[in-house]
Amino acid sequence: MLLETRGLTKHFGGLAAVTQLDMHVDQGEVVGLIGPNGAGKSTVFNLITGFIRPTAGTVLFDGEDITGRKPHAVAATGIGRTFQIASLFPDFTVLENVVASFYLFPRCGFWEALFNAPSYRRKEREIMRQAREVLQLVGLDEARDMPARNLPHGHQKVLNVARALAVKPRLLLLDEPVAGMTHDEIVFSLGVFEKVRAEGITILFVEHNLEFMSLCDRIIVLNFGQKIAEGTSDEVRRNEEVIQAYFGSEDAA
């Protein structure tokens, strides 16, 4: 198991956003986290990546307890993530966005940067090379000098992924990576994710889009912060509770 949560719980005041969540993602898998709006999916992401502290429970990454670690420390262990909104450096260009994200590897020291040491220049060249590589992977290399906020929405989403790849993640957490994309853009994204997966990177994502579900090995369904189903795409689609969660029971109508 690459990622595991045990009894993960988060209360906001009186509201239970996530309750006793036990889930796991194995090395090399692509797992989808779905559920109606407000089911707590983004909260789970934030709990795993350290942006929110859990009320109870643990998060384990490759056997290591990373519960409650600061977000930058979580990133350093090899988890990259995108955000649902505001996932870019808006004033930077496309290239700068990615270059700025190559903060961890290689690490540049204060003094070598200040004095423009040869070691620093070497690292910067390396970063530039890798940044261009990532941009080519996601097909944004042509647009690299464009201010990121001028990119069309779909391209911005793809840039998010490029940014997240800069931390050399073993696990990628994608929060609604294709929301708002056109059909063509989604098809393109699927191609990118296949490439990412081929690199051996494990993916956990939150999505609503059914076409995207085809990419998953396994789906976990949340409702009201609790896991209500888990299984392959087919299994989940036929699950009674899942149907009720999404479409409501007759009583509630």
Add this chain to the structure above:
Amino acid sequence: MGIELLGQVSINALMLSSMYILMALGFALLLSIMGVVNFAHSVIYMAGGYICYQFAVVFGVNQWLSLVVATLIMAFLGFFLERYCFRPFFGDPDRTIVIALALIVLLESSVNILVGSYVRSLPSFAPGVLRWRGVSLSVERLVTFIIGAVLMFALILFIRKSKIGQQMLAVAQESVGAALQGINIYRVSAVATVIACGLAAVAGSLMGAINNLNPYMGDQMLVKAIEVVILAGIGSIGGVLGAGLILGTLDSFLPLLLSGSATDAVGLAIVILILLFRPQGLFGHEA
């Protein structure tokens, strides 16, 4: 502590609190309604005091009338301020700061040119001493407190009960939504600025009579006003009363033990700590 001293310091606390609150209310209005951090509030306070001096001492007008005149002049200036200085820079905090600082420079030099910025003495509005149960209390401070309190409550009443007051509350909470509801946010801003400047002028005149008038009197007061607003919590108009009382009491009682600078430092330390651990202040809603 003797009962005499206690009495005097208590009256001082009330007086100081009310003046802090007048300044803080004006500052808070501008902050929550227009998002303007009005650094120029200090010079409006100062200018109000000096104008009152000009009418009362130089022109020989009745001092209470001078107070009213000074207030009206500064209130009118407020109208001008909102229209030509704040409104053009809605939503641009950097430029709002620059225009506020430009105002400081311009107003300060204007007062210097017109009145001469030496330390001036404004005669007491209500000289004399009141004896109450064997304790002598400064009438002036008592009267200042009463005026301050009356204005405070008048303003709160105005905000709660009047139509424009309600609109001010609405804009303070959500200006876009308020505009969509048909509220003329410019009219609301204008009223808020006029009120804020008027209050500052009153405070400046009253305090100018109790202490001296000097060109830098506003700086200290502005800092206190910001402290009160932060302590209360941005967005909490009512909380300003409580925070003002706390700070005024602190600033009246602490100097018995510490020096002036140390007292200020204590007040600042408290506010900084509050800001760090509870950015929404004592009475505010959300960070």
Add this chain to the structure above:
Amino acid sequence: MKTAGLTTVIVLLFALPLLVRQPYYIHTFIITLIYVILVSSLRLVALSGQVSVGHAAFMGIGAYFSAIISKEFGVTPWLTIPLGGLASMAVAVLVGFPFTRVRAIYFSMVSLFGGIMIVNLIRVAKRWTGAAGLAGIPPLTPIEIPGLVTITFLGQKVPHYYFTLLLTLVCLLCLHRLEHCRIGMTWKGVAQSHLVASSVGINEAGLRVLALAVGCFFAGIAGAWYAHYNLVVTPNTFGFLPSIFLVMYMLVGGRDRFAGPIVGTAILVMVPEFFRSLKEFAPLILGGIMVLVVFLMPRGIAGLFDQIGAHRGAPARKEAKNAA
């Protein structure tokens, strides 16, 4: 083209004392240079998204520390000035950890109060800092180049000018370098989105403390240098209004460009001096300039280039080139 312009300016600056003889004007230039360091260091802190409204206080820490150490213990100012910078930086780190917990306008307000409190504490420490000010600060110790010349500073404006100019150029070089290297880029990233920055492994809180520390180091240097030039320091120089004016110099000059603080400080400090003869009307000129700039130049004076020409992505290409 750009290097030619820059070289011309530097040559002119070095030639200045030959062109302008009056000691009073030289004094104005010296003060302007010191404030250029100050405001540029303020801008460095602002790069990380934190506008400090208490920066003058850190100038004060450097000034008082260097002044007291050199006066009480007889250490040469050449040593105590860097120490002043370090002292200021140490305080910045100390208050930085709690202060950088809050962001944006709350940080500005905390820095405002912090700055005032620092000055109040300076006043409270009367035993060391003197009641209304500290006088009798030792001047820069003379430099002896054996066989050639001895440079004395006491009462001499011209040597002060040249060394201030050198100091300013060195500081600006460092600040420019920091902004355009990876650290500067990281700071700018943190300013744009601390969430995104955290997600790529940037310890954004730590980076912000670093920005504050480095900025305050230079502020301390500037303050200490000022102390040994002026030979007298008073708390008011480092208080509330001076801090706000520093922010103003930066904003009027233009926050987006490196040259912004330089231009803003130069104009706002020097122009009122040249109109000194107008006496009490002189500040009106200052106010007038500010009004002009704020209405006509939204990005400040240095931002005029961005305002007039279209944003062609030139800075971005330079970043890419620099990183290659």
